[in-house]
Amino acid sequence: KNEVEQSPQNLTAQEGEFITINCSYSVGISALHWLQQHPGGGIVSLFMLSSGKKKHGRLIATINIQEKHSSLHITASHPRDSAVYICAVFTSGTYKYIFGTGTRLKVLA
Amino acid sequence: DVKVTQSSRYLVKRTGEKVFLECVQDMDHENMFWYRQDPGLGLRLIYFSYDVKMKEKGDIPEGYSVSREKKERFSLILESASTNQTSMYLCASNRPGGAGGYTFGSGTRLTVV
Numbered sequence: 001k002n003e004v005e006q007s008p009q010n011l012t013a014q015e016g017e018f019i020t021i022n023c024s025y026s027v028g029i030s031a032l033h034w035l036q037q038h039p040g041g042g043i044v045s046l047f048m049l050s051s052g053k054k055k056h057g058r059l060i061a062t063i064n065i066q067e068k069h070s071s072l073h074i075t076a077s078h079p080r081d082s083a084v085y086i087c088a089v090f091t092s093g094t095y096k097y098i099f100g101t102g103t104r105l106k107v108l109a
Numbered sequence: 110d111v112k113v114t115q116s117s118r119y120l121v122k123r124t125g126e127k128v129f130l131e132c133v134q135d136m137d138h139e140n141m142f143w144y145r146q147d148p149g150l151g152l153r154l155i156y157f158s159y160d161v162k163m164k165e166k167g168d169i170p171e172g173y174s175v176s177r178e179k180k181e182r183f184s185l186i187l188e189s190a191s192t193n194q195t196s197m198y199l200c201a202s203n204r205p206g207g208a209g210g211y212t213f214g215s216g217t218r219l220t221v222v
Contacts, residue, residue: 033210041118041146041197041216048210086151088211096167097211101151 003027006087006100013107019074021103023087026068033097034061034072035086043086046072077107112136115200115214122221128187130217132200138212139205141183143167143175146197146216158183159205190221 004025013019023032034046047054047061049070054061058077063070074081087100116131134141140159144152144167154167156175164175172194176184183202187194200214 031210035213041199041218043199043201043213043216045210045212088152090210096154096157097152099152101149 002101004087004089004098004100006085006103008103009101010104011106013077013105015078015107015109017077017107019077019081019105019107021072021085021087021105023070023072023100024068025070025087025089025098027089027098028092029089030092031090032063032070033088033090034070035088037084037086037102039083046085074105079107079109082106113200113202113212113214115198115217117217118215120217120219122187122190122219124191124221126187126190126221128190128219128221130185130187130198130200130219132183132185132202132214133181134183134200134202134212135181136202136212137180138202139180140203141177142201142203142211143173143183143185144199144201145169146199152199155185190219192221195219195221 007022031050033048035043037043058075060073084102084104086102088097113134122128142157143155146152153169158164158177174186198217201211203211
């Protein structure tokens, strides 16, 4: 079993829909990172959080440390949101991240 | 704007060739990382470096080596490329403790034929 699990693996939505991507982890962490990867490969950071909730534009990320679970929400989705969304946990006391395998999102116009 | 720059976006190499993938960062970060990304497997750590001339094996170091002669530059070397090394390679950097998260390069898609 992977230490970081994401669901769903693939998601197709209609423009305007509310989208939720989930991340569960089984290790002790000091932070959790949501990343976005567009076709072509480059990865950009969306959020880094260790508690509570963060919001940036139409994106909201939440984390529940006790339940070892995080969600990424996209409100009013748009075709330009189509990308792979990756959850990564920064494990306690190490230099390294553990990555989920990603959620491939496609938003249709 | 801070940057991690990978020298090539796309590379095609022949089996048995020695391949160099270069990564340069301008953020004065101590830590640098090389990952490969394959469908269904996510990002897997090949090697990382926490200082000049220092290196540590990641999860899948076999068939690879690295070089860090200067703080800003971290090179990944495929000593004798094989077809199973066809992949997307991503470089990243951060500060010790990772408080600022990772900054990733734009990736190099390597095809070995």
